[in-house]
Amino acid sequence: MLVKTMRAALVVAMTTAALGSVSMTALAQDAKAPADKKAAPSLADDPVVARVNGKEIKRSDVLASLQQLGPEAQNYPVQMIYPQLLEQLVQSELVSEAGYKAKLQDSAEVKKRLKEAEQQFVQQAWLRAEIDKRMTQDKLKVAYDKWVKANPPQDEVRARHILVKTKEEADAIIKQLKGGADFAKLAGEKGTDGTKTNGGDLGYFVKDQMVKEFAEAAFAMKPGDLSQTPVKTEFGYHVIKVEDKRKQTLPTFDQAAPQLRSAVAQDIAEEVIQGLRKGAKVETFNIDGGPMPAAPAAPAAPAEKK
Incomplete structure (x- = not known):
């Protein structure tokens, strides 16, 4: 096997x-x-x-x-x-x-x-x-x-995020967003990954496409929700906003x-x-150049019950 x-x-x-x-x-x-x-x-x-x-x-x-x-x-x-x-x-x-x-x-x-x-x-x-x-x-x-x-259709989430290095930065961003700041604009100003040029938009994704902590947080939210606390992953601290949820179309x-x-x-x-x-003559040898050991015989089929 x-x-x-x-x-x-x-x-x-x-x-x-x-x-x-x-x-x-x-x-x-x-x-x-x-x-x-x-x-x-x-x-x-x-x-x-x-x-x-x-x-x-x-x-x-x-x-x-x-x-x-x-x-x-x-x-x-x-x-x-x-x-x-x-x-x-x-x-x-x-x-x-x-x-x-x-x-x-x-x-x-x-x-x-x-x-x-x-x-x-x-x-x-x-x-x-x-x-x-x-x-x-x-x-x-x-x-x-x-x-x-x-592969039956899975649930998908469309979300934006703002990735920063420290919890303090993320907390400050959440405070600004609760005060009415525009998410996409802040993502462009504060984000540290490639999504900043697109307002933090990650597009649609299924749960296993993201690291565990991020996925669990995003899929627990409803469309329009903003993460109330920063989400920590191996990449840093994320502020997440869920834009939409849908069933995946195959x-x-x-x-x-x-x-x-x-x-x-x-x-x-x-x-x-x-x-x-x-159709070829193939000769294989052991790693030391010696003869290869014989392949083990297949186990015998169990006897039928009478």
């Missing part, structure tokens, strides 16, 4: 590398996104978000770095972790620049790793082509029906089809790889 689980994990990793990762939770949220006054930016809109010694970092670079993180990080609203993602890209560019100045691109170690990377890209390209040949609408529809059955098949490819692709990839293995 352990070997089978590990093999499946490796197939998932290879398929994800070939096709890219996706979040069905985010798609479910987008299926019933509110109509904003301003039109959402188009995919072609890719502004520069930083410059490092003249080299541009664009928004698409930030989103690409998010895709490389684990599923838990991808569930957070982008605005909340944007500053950390951007700083990571800035630091990466600084280190790369220093490495090129030191001519490390010509070193034997780097050339070896480039060859290894080439091999990975060839693997991914071949696997992607094989998956595309075997992908069908029927397989996608079966995966969709299975996903819908396993995506239609047409909306989900592009994302369902990832799940179906994993099944196809495992089938393809097993086919390659059956």
Whole structure:
């Protein structure tokens, strides 16, 4: 069982590398996104978000770095972790620049790793082509029906927040809000995370998308409610205002089809790889180079009662 689980994990990793990762939770949220006054930016809109010694970092670079993180990080609203993602890209560019100045691109170690990377890209390209040949609408529809059955609609909250470093700051903000101050304006002035540019708006989210303390506080409130005391999390102290509550709307098949490819692709990839293995001569040895121990025999089926 352990070997089978590990093999499946490796197939998932290879398929994800070939096709890219996706979040069905985010798609479910987008299926019933509110109509904003301003039109959402188009995919072609890719502004520069930083410059490092003249080299541009664009928004698409930030989103690409998010895709490389684990599923838990991808569930957070982008605005909340944007500053950390951007700083990571800035630091990466600084280190790369220093490495090129030191001519490390010509070193034997780097050339070896480039060859290894080439091999990975060839693997991914071949696997992607094989998956595309075997992908069908029927397989996608079966995966969709299975996903819908396993994911009944959840409750969602739309909230704004103001994140600050200390409880004293948060208490002062709550006092101002109770005195009639505008929440969005204060978020822009006092907030310390990426949502400050959007009035603290986190959009709609389900409970398990947020850290426990924040989620419990937000889901216990009613639309229009303001948190009476600061909510402490690993990020700092939050002042929360709940804007709306609703039942999550699941995506239609047409909306989900592009994302369902990832799940179906994993099944196809495992089938393809097993086919390659059956037609190949594969010899495996123990970690010390000696013979591999024989696999344990499957337990005998219990005798039928007469």
